[in-house]
Amino acid sequence: LKKKxxxxxxxxxxxxxxxxxxxxxxxxxxxxxDDVDFYRFLQFEFDRQWKKLHAYAKEQGIKIIG
Known part of the structure; x- marks a missing residue:
């Protein structure tokens, strides 16, 4: 609605x-x-990539705050 x-x-x-x-x-x-689906997809992708990055950082001994 904010975009609308x-x-x-x-x-x-x-x-x-x-x-x-x-x-x-x-x-x-x-x-x-359509907009709702688009933003759901963006959030899904961000979450997926964030978890992957967080796991990689942990393997490397790097702590991510957040």
Missing amino acids: YEGKSWTDWEKGERLRDQKALEAAAQELS
């Missing part, structure tokens, strides 16, 4: 989305499903 509203504060969103009306949120989820 071009970074504006949630207080400036349409009433239904701003007040978390179930029907409005369902409509937004359907409308933005």
Whole structure:
């Protein structure tokens, strides 16, 4: 929704989305499903790569904070 509203504060969103009306949120989820899937994929890939990096660093005796 932040992208849909071009970074504006949630207080400036349409009433239904701003007040978390179930029907409005369902409509937004359907409308933005491609974007949601894209960001899910990015998070999945980041998590996968982070775990791989963390394991490699541990093997090398390097501690990563975070």
